Amino acid sequence: MDSGWGQGWGWWLDLSPSEWDAVRLSVRVSIWATLASLPLGILVAWVLARKEFWGKAVLNGVVHLPLILPPVVTGYLLLLTFGRRGPVGSFLHEHFGIVFSFRWTGAALACAVMAFPLMVRAIRLSIETVDRKLEAAAGTLGANPAWVFATVTLPLILPGIIAGMILAFAKAMGEFGATITFVSNIPGETQTLPSAIYTFTQVPGGNAGAMRLTLISIVIAMAALIASEALARRVAARLDVK
Amino acid sequence: MTVAVDIAHRLGAFDLEARFESDGRLVALFGHSGSGKTSLVNLIGGLARPETGRIAVDGRVLVDVEAGVFVPAHKRRIGYVFQDARLFPHMSVAQNLRYGRFFAPAADRYADFDAVVSLLGIEPLLDRRPGRLSGGEKQRVAIGRALLASPRLILMDEPLASLDEARKAEILPYIETLRDEAGIPIVYVSHSIAEVARLATDVVALSGGRVAACGPAAQVLPRLDLSATGERDGESALIELAMATPDDGYGLSLLRSAAGGEWRLPRVDAPAGARLRVRIRARDVMLATQRPQGVSALNVLRVRIGAIAEGDGPQALVRLDHGGDALVARVTRRSVATLGLTPGREVFAIVKTVTFDPATSAPAPVPAES
Numbered sequence: 001m002d003s004g005w006g007q008g009w010g011w012w013l014d015l016s017p018s019e020w021d022a023v024r025l026s027v028r029v030s031i032w033a034t035l036a037s038l039p040l041g042i043l044v045a046w047v048l049a050r051k052e053f054w055g056k057a058v059l060n061g062v063v064h065l066p067l068i069l070p071p072v073v074t075g076y077l078l079l080l081t082f083g084r085r086g087p088v089g090s091f092l093h094e095h096f097g098i099v100f101s102f103r104w105t106g107a108a109l110a111c112a113v114m115a116f117p118l119m120v121r122a123i124r125l126s127i128e129t130v131d132r133k134l135e136a137a138a139g140t141l142g143a144n145p146a147w148v149f150a151t152v153t154l155p156l157i158l159p160g161i162i163a164g165m166i167l168a169f170a171k172a173m174g175e176f177g178a179t180i181t182f183v184s185n186i187p188g189e190t191q192t193l194p195s196a197i198y199t200f201t202q203v204p205g206g207n208a209g210a211m212r213l214t215l216i217s218i219v220i221a222m223a224a225l226i227a228s229e230a231l232a233r234r235v236a237a238r239l240d241v242k
Numbered sequence: 243m244t245v246a247v248d249i250a251h252r253l254g255a256f257d258l259e260a261r262f263e264s265d266g267r268l269v270a271l272f273g274h275s276g277s278g279k280t281s282l283v284n285l286i287g288g289l290a291r292p293e294t295g296r297i298a299v300d301g302r303v304l305v306d307v308e309a310g311v312f313v314p315a316h317k318r319r320i321g322y323v324f325q326d327a328r329l330f331p332h333m334s335v336a337q338n339l340r341y342g343r344f345f346a347p348a349a350d351r352y353a354d355f356d357a358v359v360s361l362l363g364i365e366p367l368l369d370r371r372p373g374r375l376s377g378g379e380k381q382r383v384a385i386g387r388a389l390l391a392s393p394r395l396i397l398m399d400e401p402l403a404s405l406d407e408a409r410k411a412e413i414l415p416y417i418e419t420l421r422d423e424a425g426i427p428i429v430y431v432s433h434s435i436a437e438v439a440r441l442a443t444d445v446v447a448l449s450g451g452r453v454a455a456c457g458p459a460a461q462v463l464p465r466l467d468l469s470a471t472g473e474r475d476g477e478s479a480l481i482e483l484a485m486a487t488p489d490d491g492y493g494l495s496l497l498r499s500a501a502g503g504e505w506r507l508p509r510v511d512a513p514a515g516a517r518l519r520v521r522i523r524a525r526d527v528m529l530a531t532q533r534p535q536g537v538s539a540l541n542v543l544r545v546r547i548g549a550i551a552e553g554d555g556p557q558a559l560v561r562l563d564h565g566g567d568a569l570v571a572r573v574t575r576r577s578v579a580t581l582g583l584t585p586g587r588e589v590f591a592i593v594k595t596v597t598f599d600p601a602t603s604a605p606a607p608v609p610a611e612s
Contacts, residue, residue: 140322142345
């Protein structure tokens with residue numbers, strides 16, 4: 001096996017420019033996917049946790065669908081809707097000049113959709129644990145519902161939001177099926193880490209490259225996990241939950 | 243400031259139907275668990291909506307179901323001190339205190355931070371987190387937080403119920419100060435006759451979701467028939483006394499009622515002339531048809547019998563009038579029969595000095611300036 005194990009620990013830093021592109025693209029796609037879907041994620045989580053309405057089961061089902069469907073199916077549905085000829089895709093292209101198909105933005109969209117159920121679930125659970133009596137108390141002090149949400153609910157669910165973001169980021173970093181179906185595997189544009197690893201495994205002598213990117217994936221995942229733990233601990237200390 | 247309530251509300255199998263009007267400075271909503279006290283303050287505070295009826299505070303209509311009026315809680319400017327304090331765990335004590343400050347229109351903002359903080363003695367707590375406060379400290383901060391939102395009315399829902407006796411004793415004086423000095427009317431929910439007797443200027447007694455009695459505390463408390471409620475201390479009278487001699491050399495204080503009655507109580511820490519409110523429990527009052535001779539009890543008063551309420555049990559509740567001061571005595575039905583106690587008859591009420599609980603002797607509410 002041409003793995004290069006004998007060359008010491010420095011070898012895996014020696015990434016080719018296209019490999020670096022894949023790493024950078026993956027991180028960018030995942031960050032965008034996480035941040036852009038966060039407001040909607042909080043809104044949907046709040047609606048699911050707090051509101052009773054006709055069709056709630058349907059909304060819940062739609063949100064969780066990407067978790068259950070084969071990723072390829074989700075990717076294909078995205079292609080049908082957000083592709084240049086899809087109803088939403090053509091509208092966005094004509095009116096706002098936004099194109100998703102075969103662009104890194106499309107990869108971010110695919111990752112966001114795939115990660116959405118995980119994010120919503122984590123935030124929803126934390127909203128359900130918020131003591132609503134505290135919100136009522138804020139109301140009696142004169143805060144209107146929007147202020148109550150911003151000053152009481154939001155700070156109290158911060159640990160859940162962080163957990164949801166980390167889950168979404170991790171899911172986005174690993175997203176493969178929906179991404180490759182929706183935006184293909186174009187080096188420098190839509191070739192994320194998993195796509196690049198997949199490509200390496202499909203060519204002779206690609207083992208070393210695949211291993212390098214695998215290690216990078218592990219490092220990024222570990223770093224994100226450790227950062228989230230540290231962040232969660234700081235938030236918990238601030239809340240003084242003992 | 244008048245609180246006017248006339249509502250009907252159904253909560254599951256429980257039916258609340260209350261109508262009262264009060265302009266007291268501390269109106270106690272009194273009743274045992276399940277009498278509808280908390281439901282009623284939640285309706286006043288805007289945390290719940292009545293099915294029918296009307297609630298107005300100081301002439302401002304907050305709820306009028308028939309007219310389609312419902313002012314949401316955050317627009318009522320009614321402070322609420324909850325039994326469980328409900329301090330925001332993610333804010334420091336100072337941040338909690340300042341929370342409601344800016345929601346009140348600047349022109350209506352009367353509460354001064356430093357004054358409230360020193361009134362409640364919470365300076366040393368300002369930088370702490372609510373999670374590190376004792377129960378009594380939490381309640382003081384909660385009272386301060388409600389006060390600093392400059393409310394027109396403060397609701398207190400059993401603020402002392404979760405505290406032990408020492409903590410209660412720590413907070414009661416602050417509530418008295420609030421009642422007498424802050425000038426904001428308070429609606430105070432309690433199931434403890436001792437708290438009500440000590441704090442209330444007015445009482446609304448609730449029983450099974452209905453208003454059983456309503457009026458000034460000194461008039462309502464002796465009229466309450468609490469025999470069915472299992473209240474440990476039972477019925478009691480409230481009388482206002484003026485300090486004559488703070489210490490008679492035996493560790494007793496001599497006080498006088500407006501009717502001229504002399505009362506000897508265990509020493510009360512108050513200067514001569516101070517007005518005190520004293521609670522006299524019905525079960526501590528003995529009746530005699532002649533002035534007793536050679537008894538150890540120090541308080542013997544000539545009283546006139548009002549109504550006599552005899553229940554199914556062996557006891558009877560005798561209402562007494564002492565020159566305008568209402569007293570109650572709990573005696574046996576047997577004594578009522580053998581002594582020939584009848585309404586209108588003059589008898590002697592005997593109250594042992596040692597039965598007075600010093601904790602229930604408190605400064606009388608300062609008369610409202612009008």
